[in-house]
Every structure is written in C-alpha cells, then in structure tokens.
Amino acid sequence: xxxxLSGLNPDQxxxxxxxxxxxxxxxxxxxxxxxxxxxxxxxxxxxGVAPGNIVALSFTNKAADEMRxxxxxxxxKAVADSLVLGTFHSVGxxxxxxxxxxxxxxxxxxxxxxxxxxGLVRAVLRDLGLHGQGAERRFDLGAIVxxxxxxxxxxxxxxxxxxxxxxxxxxxxxAAVYGPYEERLRALGAVxxxxxxxxxxTTLEENAAARAYWQxxxxxxxxxxxxxxxxxQLEVVRRLAGERENVCVVGDDDQAIYGWRGAKVANILGxxxxxxxxxxxxxxxxxxxxxxxCTCANAVIARNTSRHEKQLVPxxxxxxxxxxxxxPDGDQxxxxxxxxxxxxxxxxxxxxxxxxxxxxxxxxxxAIEALLQEHGLAYRILGGQAFYDKxxxxxxxxxxxxxxxxxxxxxxxxxxxVPSRGVGLKTIEHLSEFxxxxxxxxxxAIHRSDEIADIPSRAAAGLRSFSAAVKRAQAxxxxxGSAVAPLQGLLEGVGLREYVLKEAGSEAAATARWDGVVxxxxxxxxxxxxxxxxGQVRYNDFFQVMNANKDKDxxxxxxxxxxxxxxxxxxxxKGLEWPLxxxxxxxxxxxxxxxxxxxxxSDAIAGDLExxxxxxxxGITRARDRLFITRAATRLERxxxxxxxxxxxxxDLPEAEIRVHDIARDERLGHDNIASMAExxxxxxxxxx
DNA sequence: CTTGCTCTAGTTAGG
DNA sequence: CTAGAGCAAG
Numbered sequence: 252x253x254x255x256l257s258g259l260n261p262d263q264x265x266x267x268x269x270x271x272x273x274x275x276x277x278x279x280x281x282x283x284x285x286x287x288x289x290x291x292x293x294x295x296x297x298x299g300v301a302p303g304n305i306v307a308l309s310f311t312n313k314a315a316d317e318m319r320x321x322x323x324x325x326x327x328k329a330v331a332d333s334l335v336l337g338t339f340h341s342v343g344x345x346x347x348x349x350x351x352x353x354x355x356x357x358x359x360x361x362x363x364x365x366x367x368x369x370g371l372v373r374a375v376l377r378d379l380g381l382h383g384q385g386a387e388r389r390f391d392l393g394a395i396v397x398x399x400x401x402x403x404x405x406x407x408x409x410x411x412x413x414x415x416x417x418x419x420x421x422x423x424x425x426a427a428v429y430g431p432y433e434e435r436l437r438a439l440g441a442v443x444x445x446x447x448x449x450x451x452x453t454t455l456e457e458n459a460a461a462r463a464y465w466q467x468x469x470x471x472x473x474x475x476x477x478x479x480x481x482x483x484q485l486e487v488v489r490r491l492a493g494e495r496e497n498v499c500v501v502g503d504d505d506q507a508i509y510g511w512r513g514a515k516v517a518n519i520l521g522x523x524x525x526x527x528x529x530x531x532x533x534x535x536x537x538x539x540x541x542x543x544x545c546t547c548a549n550a551v552i553a554r555n556t557s558r559h560e561k562q563l564v565p566x567x568x569x570x571x572x573x574x575x576x577x578x579p580d581g582d583q584x585x586x587x588x589x590x591x592x593x594x595x596x597x598x599x600x601x602x603x604x605x606x607x608x609x610x611x612x613x614x615x616x617x618a619i620e621a622l623l624q625e626h627g628l629a630y631r632i633l634g635g636q637a638f639y640d641k642x643x644x645x646x647x648x649x650x651x652x653x654x655x656x657x658x659x660x661x662x663x664x665x666x667x668x669v670p671s672r673g674v675g676l677k678t679i680e681h682l683s684e685f686x687x688x689x690x691x692x693x694x695x696a697i698h699r700s701d702e703i704a705d706i707p708s709r710a711a712a713g714l715r716s717f718s719a720a721v722k723r724a725q726a727x728x729x730x731x732g733s734a735v736a737p738l739q740g741l742l743e744g745v746g747l748r749e750y751v752l753k754e755a756g757s758e759a760a761a762t763a764r765w766d767g768v769v770x771x772x773x774x775x776x777x778x779x780x781x782x783x784x785x786g787q788v789r790y791n792d793f794f795q796v797m798n799a800n801k802d803k804d805x806x807x808x809x810x811x812x813x814x815x816x817x818x819x820x821x822x823x824x825k826g827l828e829w830p831l832x833x834x835x836x837x838x839x840x841x842x843x844x845x846x847x848x849x850x851x852x853s854d855a856i857a858g859d860l861e862x863x864x865x866x867x868x869x870g871i872t873r874a875r876d877r878l879f880i881t882r883a884a885t886r887l888e889r890x891x892x893x894x895x896x897x898x899x900x901x902x903d904l905p906e907a908e909i910r911v912h913d914i915a916r917d918e919r920l921g922h923d924n925i926a927s928m929a930e931x932x933x934x935x936x937x938x939x940x
Numbered sequence: 941c942t943t944g945c946t947c948t949a950g951t952t953a954g955g
Numbered sequence: 956c957t958a959g960a961g962c963a964a965g
Contacts, residue, residue, distance in 0.1 A: 675941045
C-alpha cells in the first residue's frame, strides 16, 4: 500500500510530510483537516514507525472512533487498532492502569462521573455546614464543582486555593471544599475525570522513570482540536513530547469556543512559545462552502484581535448570497423556519439530513421542534439535555439497575424516590444504617425492612410493595433472560408510568416524556440483541453507554442523521456541515449571550465577546451551499413582548454578500411596524381559534 | 412524608 | 412564561 498524496494541496502535503519536530497546523473550517491527520499517520507508518509509538489525542470518543474507522480503511484493522488513539481521558486512564504505582492510584481505581462528583461536593458542603444554612448560604453545586475543576487543571492545589484572594463567596466555598473533596477521593480509591489528565502531567514531571518510559513509548504525538486544550493538557503534551518534540497539533483558534470550560486559546496562539522550534502551516483552502459564505465568515472573524491571521479561500465558485431574515416576532420567525424547511423538503426535494437549524442556547429549539412536528417532519436534536439525561429516563434506568444490579445503592435510592411512596429521608437513613451494620446493600435492607424498628407504617407499606415489585421483576428477568419486558412490568407495577403522565403539564408533554422511557426500552432491546449475537449481554456496558455516550447507541453519525433534520446548539455543531443551514435568533443578548456583558457571581469564568464571535463564525462555516440567518424584531420574554436588537455580528456581514428578507415587508403585511404587528396579532388569534 | 404554594432564575458541554 | 427549589401546612 503506497500512500497517495496527489489528492492533497501543497499545504496539506507539507503537513503530512513534516514528521519531525513541533508542528502547528492551523486548519481553517472545511480545509480537509481530517484527511491531513489520517494521511500523516499512514505516512509515519510507511516510514517504519511502529503503530504503538504513534499517539493521536482527541477530545471526544466520537472523534476518536471516527479517526479509527478511517484509518482502518487505509491501513487495515490490525494496524489501526494498535495505534494509541483516543481521548486525553481514555489514554490517561490506560496509562494509569498500566502503572498504577507511578501515578499514585490503587490497582483497581474507580472513575467518578459527574453525578458522583456532585454527591461528594454536596456531602462536603454539608460537613462544613455551608449547605442549607439559611437562604444566603445556598450555593449552586455546579459553580463550585466547576471552580474546583478549573483549579485542578491549572495545577492549583487545595493549599494554593486557600491562599488566593477571593472576590465572591463562591470562590471561598469552593476553596474550603477543595481539600476535603480531594481527601475523600483518595479515601474512595477513586479519581475524577480531571485526575485522568492532571495526574499524568504531574507524574511525568516528578517521576523520571515514568517520564522515560512514556517518552520512549509515545514517540510521535498528534493532537486534534488543539484550540480546546487546557493548561493540564498542554503540560501532558509537553512532557510526553520530551526533547524529541515530535508533536503535531491541529486546530483552529477561530473555532475556540470552550474557554468557559477552561480551554486556553493561548495554547494555540502561543504554540511557538511553548515549542521554540515550531513550524506553522496554515490550511486556508476551503472545500466546503460557496464563496459568499466564506466571505461572510472571513469578514466576521476578522474583527477579532487575538488570532492567527488567516482567510478561508473558497474553492467552490458561485452560490447564493447569504439571506438575513427579519421576522416581526419570535413566533413568526419559527413559523417562517418551519414553512421554509417544509417547502424545501416537500417541494424542492431537499433531503432532511441536508438541513440544520442552529442556535445559541438549547431552549431555542423548543419552538422549532413544535413546528416541525406540526409539519410532520422528522428531526433529531444535538446538544442540550440529552434524552437519556432527562429525569424520566434516568428514573427508568435506576429501576433497571435495581432489577439487574441491585448492589447499586445510588440507583436504589433514586428508584425509591419516584414515584413517592411514603419513604423519605428518615426512613432511608434507617435503612442505610441497618445495611451498614450488616454489610448489606440498600436493596437487601429494603427486602428485610420488616426487621427494622422505627419505620412508620406508611413507609413500611411503601417498602413492602417496592420490594415485592422488584422481586417479581427479578424473577421474571432470570426466567426470561431479557430485561425489557420485566422492566416494563416493573415500571407499570410501581406506577412510574402513571406518575410520569400525571406530572407533565400537557398531554403532549406527557407523551414526549413517556416516549423517553419507551426509547430507553427500545435501546435496551437493541443492546441485548447485539450482545446475544456476540455471545453475551453485558449490562454494565449498557450503563456505561447510557452514562457516557449518547451517540453510541445510534451507531455512526450518518445512520443517526438519515432522513432527519438536525436541530443543534452551535457548540454541538462544531465539526459538522450541512448543505442548508439556518442560524436562528441572531439578536443581542442571545448571540452574543447577555451573560458575557452581565456576568453573575456564580460564573467562574467571565464571558468573552471574542469567543461569542467565534461561535457565530462556527455557525456560518457549517453551511455548504445555502445559509439563512434569522432574527426577530420582538420576542416574547417572561410573558411580555419586548423589542430585540439585531446581533452586533450582523453588522460585520459584507452588504454585497447578503440579501435581507423582511418578512413583514416582503409579504406585504404592511409597511410600518404597527401594521405588521397588528397583522401578526391577528395571525396569532386565528391560530388560536 | 407528601402536597401544594411561592419564589427565583433563566448559556454553552465532555470524559 | 416555566421549571426547580424551598417552605409551610396537612
């Protein structure tokens, strides 16, 4: 297999062929970045580098999987699978598992997920008496968790944190929690996600033997989406690279949109400060979008000051102007979007999977979702609260765990809680104590609850029926070998379905919520089927998938998207592209988001206007053929119709490349604002009747 | 312990 | 306007 580089442009080829020394590849949107990375790996292999000596780090499992898939096609499965290819976290975890002593972890260490971390922090807050002590002392757990995470990734120790100057009570609370939190982690023999990176960095710094071992093993490093790295990740890269500095990082500073998560754009902006011999290659040819889209994108991003100067040079000629759509109000904006998509699909024959609606914040999709439903169009939603993350689905999942993994006390507690059955905090305390004394799980304690004194009769009755329902479901499960029907029975039996339907405000909401549970049951069925085909069903894997990766169950991106319009937050849209893109709600306060200009005290990181602009840029550059940017002149906000200012980013669009479509004016609904609003009002009335 | 009322806040997300 | 949380009453 000889590597064919003829399909690459000179810059791409240079990026592939520069294998020695530090290299920064600035890959503009749609510049063929993935091809460069895969070709580069194949080239290294052809030069005789052993696959085990090549490391490619990414941020998401999805990105890592996609890279592995492409490489499998080029090199065959065996070679591709022996590359070290994965997320920072997964590679870090693998290193720690290989040398637990060096990294200071037990042989079998646990990894806490977000929920566990919240639980720990809540417990520490309680210990410190900082929680639930009057209204003024109530903290948003997330804000504290975030601060601790940011400190860890900046190598700020608990002691360091105590010594910092604090502007807010949040910083103080977080500093107080940090130390005890770390102690508890250690006591549990567990690490959190941050440790998977930070511990690698510190150990490689302090332990010469470990450093020598890993530097010898990982001879060629590649990092994708480098603009998203934080301080700890930078240090992992530097310390793995050693003096050899065979580091190739690929990224785009103009698409750095995770500063609020601790990512440092400085890592990519100052790459040659950290790696003095660095060579920089810019990939500026854009193979994705028509010229007007590229021109708009260039004009917008040029307004940012801290960036590597570069352009998108469109390789596709022609194309429509970008359309800016102005609606009189939010409702009409949504209707216009629904109508436009409907026409595209039903009259112009555009494939649904070629259309995306992008927005700044997840809630904006509600209105669009409703309209697509009205038009009978299929869609999928990226970002925002994932399906499996919704309360009902988590509840159902807890019942599944209670049924097949009864030792999971966390799940038992959750299941016990919904629907309410007269069992409260006090009773659970009694149960836990009983369990602790006898070394039982919470579930076992529940089954033997009649042995426990001090349980009120109402709670006792609740526990008895819970216990009976669980036992019945378990028997059914062991007899049938499948969890689907028993779980369904259990959920009905404990009245979860009734509860979910009753809790929801409207009929539509109730159905939507229960659909989440149905979806879980279907996913479980598919999972069992796959497992049986392979010989065994490992439910633990199912829980992992549910916990960690929403897309796993859907298979690959293309399958999941087929036949569906995509609704996505701008953050989740990064890296994707569609022929037709609608970028909606482009108003001040939404984009840029108002929290950038008016931060709250719980915000650990101040918002950044340049980052907001990059977000807008990411949105524009997702479009291949056509781009619509929409906004509303007024919007219903907290019950009142308020005027909205157009996003300042719209001012940056070059007039020659855009066309403005004012819905009120162009549809001859009237020439002045009052008339169009009256029209809109009447239209709303008609809709209501 | 549960229910129902009142208050408050309301970005973005991955392992 | 809503969802989630806190709090007082049954």
